[in-house]
Amino acid sequence: MSILLYILWLLLAVVLQVLLFNHLSFFGGVALVYVIALLKAPVEISRVLQIVMGFLVGFVIDIFCNTPGMHSLTAVSVMALRDSILHLYNDDPEFKSGLVTMQQIGLSAFVRYALSFIGLHCLLLYIIESFTLFNLPVMLVKVLISIGLTFGFCMAFEFAAAKR
């Protein structure tokens, strides 16, 4: 049941990304809200499934953005590393099912986990993008703004969810 609910959340994030957040750019940086949905994925999903999920989400975003391969390559690679990133910060062996949340792993671990995940995703995404157009200072500004915006939305969502 919770998996089904999560898939609905994931779809909603993709739709919001495509129809809303892709059009709100701030000095060239965009909030990547679908990354928030990916990083919160339930931990009981197998690694293979996580990777496939990353690909599918990235592929749909790519189709709408006319950037074939860019988001899918990024999401596939970051999702492949997700379990390892989570293990870096979460030392609770009891945490075997459910979404990755602030209450579950604690505020400081969640902040570090989210920042690593979002940072890696944005950096990889813009590096792949700049293979076709090399412009380092502009790229770094875009990366930092995207990380900031995405992390901001992530924490806002997390606190809003915790309040309820």
Add this chain to the structure above:
Amino acid sequence: MENLIRFITKNSPWFTWLFLAILSIVLLCQTNPYHRSIWFGSANFITANVYDAQSSVTGYFGLRQANVELLERTGILEAENQALRQQLQEYQALDFHQHDSVKHQYRYLIAHVVGNSINQAENYITLDKGAADGVHQDLGVADQNGVIGIVANVSEHYSLVLSVLNPKLRLSVMLKDTEAFGSLVWDGKDSRYAVFEDLPRNVDYNNGDTVVTTGYTSSFPKNVPVGRVVDTFDGGGSFLTLHIELFSNFNRLNAVHVIFNKEQEERDQLQASVSATE
């Protein structure tokens, strides 16, 4: 054999990753927009319909501004019309006859923007007119303010336009006053500005000068507005680079027109007939 199977199942996440990553890289490497498949872009049936539904709502947002721009444009055209009328009368007085084929060289088709991006490294625009409406590759696209891009690919009812905000597009442009020409490209930085490259150093110009198309390529007629000069970048050498503020607001595109060049169609037919007889 058993060992191989054990090896694969044990490392299945990495094999999955490798397979999907290679698939993504293959997609990523289809860099030529002309060869890019319609299926994996915003002009395919499903994505275009989603964007269509979205723009039927958001299309109304910019109407007030679009209205003001249209009014300004009508004003300019009105004045131009008056001036031309006056000239025509003068010519008629001289019994001057213009050749028929020169009169209506260009035809325009109104299309609506259903998909657009301005913050990618390479930006594309999706229009709601396609092959069924006669749109084909290499046609020019402009709106009431100026140049928008060139059609890169068409499906039955939609077309994908290479936006001016795409470094793959190089446009032949000139300064309106001196007719000194060069090429317009986007430097990937800001959706409001582009760069005018290869302007000969000896050319006189001022900030605020208007930049228009040259008409050297078949996509655009001569004198379609592009932008105005705001700044110079002197890189040394015998050419200058100018920063151009674009007239079109790519953030808020709605109705645009696709430009058909009748002479181009005629020329294509002629070339086709020659190659058919060979």
